[in-house]
Amino acid sequence: MSDIRVRFAPSPTGPLNIGGIRTALYDYLLAKKHGGTFILRIEDTDQKRFVEGAEDYVIDALHWLGIAPDEGPRAGGDYGPYRQSERKSTYGEYVQKLINSGHAYYAFDSHEELEGMRTRLERQGIQRAKYDASTRMDMRNSLSLPESEVKELLDSNASYTVRLKVTPGETISFVDEIRDKVSFSSDELDDKILLKTDGMPTYHMANIVDDYLMKISHVIRGEEWLSSTPHHILLYRALGLEDHIPKFAHLPLLLKPVGKGKLSKRDGAKFGFPVFPMEWNNPDGEVYEGFKEAGFLPEAIINFLAFLGWNPGTEQEIFTNAGLAEAFSLKQVSKGGARFDFDKAKWFNQQYIIHMNDAKLAELISQDVVDAGYDVSQEYLTKFCGLMKERAVTLKDFLSAGSFFFQKPEIIDEKTIRKKFKLENENHIQSIIETVFVIEDYTTQNIETAVKNYIGENELGFGAILPILRIGVSGTMKGPDLFSTMELIGKAEVDERLRSNLVRFKEIKLIQKENQADA
């Protein structure tokens, strides 16, 4: 194990969407590239926003996608616990340290007082008033209040927060692995709350302490964190942990496929594709569709997501999980936001299905087959997958486009029958059905030879006969090689379908004739 340790730190406030998955993927890829450790840490410091089941969802999704964490609440590890709510006691010491060294202070202001300050300053023309060096002495805190009063308040169990004391006039710079140097003026920074009245640390405090304690080497997170990074730098400095500052990489956001703004959870329903890895049943009863349920392969999603904002610098696009890890580099991550392109996702999935072995595919769709009420052997299913896979974009397409392998087709492509079927060929079709029926060894090759010989000998032309047979067997013009299809479906069933459908074709044709006569 190298000392590269990368954490994915979601809040359990709902299902992890595809953007979160991408962040986790980049975390995973960077760790694996360097033989390091991928860590999952649950940032549940906001008890109000906690959603039951969200943590399990995150872990299950990462497992399904094949990017399971090496350390985390379920995986365990030497740096646990991995839920911040269970680490509450460890943060106090660091907060105290900041207070003692004068880098942080107690603030006793109520929500109303804070609100009052903001509206007061707004009336003076200040758009967004901050709690900072310019305002803190007008507020009720351990900097503005006499020491005795502070002690009194503390002793009387008055509720308080702890705020970071930001010194104005400084320039805070750091190197972002994706964007290079980024600078902020401390004048713009407010005195961030580090410890809430409920005794829980805020994200900023917990994050710094845990990253330090868990020996995190790289912080990869969404761009929305870029502007709070200077606060984090200040925190490391104040704690005397400047030598332990991890490398930062802020990822560009995932954007809606069309229109403005970042991809949101409701875009799935809006645009007709999943934005979550797996199905999620929201407590409010709303159901969010997942890629898994839509018939996507985890490898394909990973490959697709990896390329949304990153590229290997070569023209190779199809990568195994391990190949991605080897090729990955933060330097190749692009800076601009990427639109989510469902067409590209489907293309990746199709590629993965085509290249997957038939038995494996059979295994993946076997549950759907059972659910549809079909009962076939594993061998049959494997052959079926072999025939259908070039036509499938998702796993769902196997059954929707290949149902005639399991049951006699209900819907017949009548249009093609009207166009291709000639009543004068009826006897020929009849003869072909009989010719094929007497084949002893009912193989693709033998069926093909028999049919083609008959067509040749009677000078009929493939176009006049084969579409009729195809629709007779499968009901549709779309499908795998006709003779392979016949072999798999089997002689008796094929014979039955062809005989009964021939009758139906005649009816279709006669109705057509009548209509023409009327017109």
Added chain:
RNA sequence: GGCCCGUUCGUCUAGGGGUUAGGACGCCAGGUUUUCAUCCUGGUAGCACGGGUUCGAAUCCCGUACGGGCUACCA
């Protein structure tokens, strides 16, 4: 409003002073196929705008526009 980040075909992107600006998805056309799909070949389409630096700018600098993020006792 302020601060910060960004902007190459419709989309994802390569390219970082001299390129016919490359690839992929999509779309279109052709070929292969009894059909559909796969596959193959070809086509379509782009450096946001304005200044500057330079012999030369997609590339460096400045500005503008546009997009995004942050501006909570949310993460």
